Amino acid sequence: MSVNYVNLDKSDNFKKLLETPVCQIKEELSSDRIKKYSASAGAGLVYNFAGKKVNNTILTLLQGLADEQQLIEKYKLLLNGDVINTGEKRMVLHHHTRGMKLDDVVSEGQDMTKFYDGEKKKIYDFAKKVHNKEILGSTGKPFDTVVQVGIGGSDLGPRAIYLALKNYNKPVLNAHFIANVDPDDANNVLSSLNFETTLFVLVSKSGTTQETLTNQKFVLNKMEKANISGLVPLKHFVSVTSATSPLAADTNYLSSFFIDNNIGGRFSSSSAVGGCILSLALGPEIFERFLSGAREADKQALNSNIFENAALLDALIGVYENNVLNMKNTAVIPYSESMSRFPAHLQQLDMESNGKSVNRFGDRVSYSTGVSIFGEPGTNSQHSFFQYIHQATSIIPVQFIGFRKPQIDADMEYQGSTSGKKLNANLVAQMTAMGVGKDDENKNKNFDGERPTSLLHADQLTPETMGAILAHFENKVMFQGFTWNINSFDQEGVQLGKLLANKVLNNQMDDVLKSYADLMI
DSSP, rough: OOOOOOOOOGGGHHHHHHHOOOOOOHOOOOHHHHHEEEEEEEETTEEOOOOOOOOOOHHHHHHHHHHHHHHHHHHHHHHOOOOOBBBTOOOOHHHHHTTTOOOOOEEEEEEEEHHHHHHHHHHHHHHHHHTTTOOOOTOOOOOOOOEEEGGGGHHHHHHHHHHHHTSSSSSSSEEEEOOOOHHHHHHHHHHTTTTGGEEEEEOOSSSOOHHHHHHHHHHHHHHHTTTOOTTGGGGGGEEEEETTTTGOOTSSEEEEEEOOOOGGGGGGGSSSHHHHHHHHHHHHHHHHHHHHHHEEEEHHHTTSHHHHHHHHHHHHHHHHHHHHOOEEEEEEEOOOOGGGGGHHHHHIIIIHHOOOOOOTTTOOOOOOOOOEEEEOOOTTTTTTTTHHHHHSSSOOOOOOOOOSSOOOOOOOOTTEEEHHHHHHHHHHHHHHHHHOOOOOOGGGOOOOOOEEOOOOOOOOOHHHHHHHHHHHHHHHHHHHHHHHTTTTTOOHHHHHHHHHHHHHHHOOOOHHHHHHHHOOO
């Protein structure tokens, strides 16, 4: 399959979009539009874009842009194992961890689907033995708690998914996460744990991540100082790492599970990075259902018709807002407390992927790429930064996420409605207010409207739905990167900070570094 990688500003359809009159939400919004402007996202998840500043003319041009930039063809090449990550000269295979592929892909002499399936089976077998009390702590007690020690993609995604699903299915093991190298983080988690019944999952693909190894040493030191008879600290650890890392060669761990260089950290939640702790905490069956939902969304993303491909449509509308309407921020607001940490995961997923200023070939681009992501759950956020969204001079598109039913069937009625109804009534009200606004002679009470919104919605936040939501945003980021002709799969901006931090710690500083260091160290 042959494709052309072309900058966005060379696209004929993009040039036409720049010349097309902007759609006015207040003029377009209607009950028919709300029913019509929806696209399936897989696994019961639906993307409604009636509140966006698009009409049939703009959508036709966005379809043309998708075809012109060959977005589906590039997705297929990614699935087939082309070297999509040009910066690091690697394939991009996170879809394969949930069984989504077109052809077999071989890397370093092994079939990658078999590799991912094999590691998943190892994790499932290990988790079942822990749950059945066949694997015990070093003092002979069963595990009741699991703690993931990792940072970035080894923390944000798995933590967000655990929190999203722990109310759906009571955890088999209670899960905690240690990420920040700030000692207060580890101390806070460890203070409430029983070391004899706690299992730690150390996650570092390279086996050399400074913060993660420091936190591991912190945990081991705490365990040793506890002076518990018979406690062997490393026999309470498993590692998730690459087969060639220093951790893989250490036989002191209870077990090791492997990941590979074809999956970036922020895309690793469906690999062993997320699979290990989620299988231990929630059970292999729940994790398998999560993967199934992600796989459904991945399949949906192959559809070339934007009206039948929510991730592609969401991506294209985002490009239109960024590059035509000059909107550089997006708020992601889940009306679900269970998804409280999901916006934090999306910050890394989106901003680390598409915060680039050169194209795939290293040439500087002349247009905006990426957006700034922020968010908190509704309704809390309504009483926080929604004032800015409603009435500030800058316009920020909002992506709402909502569910018809709560995860826990234990609601109550107050003042004529349940808590769940009040939650969704607020969601509906906010979407309407942002789109149509309110005219008032008192300008302090006037709302211009024309704030773009979209809604990802489903009946309930289930493992399948959560998998589809994760895959939707992963695929959205991928399609936007292809549209902008950038490499969404490396992260050189992370590396420079690591390099300079090591210079500070090794006392190899220039004047600027030393001056800043004098303020803090």
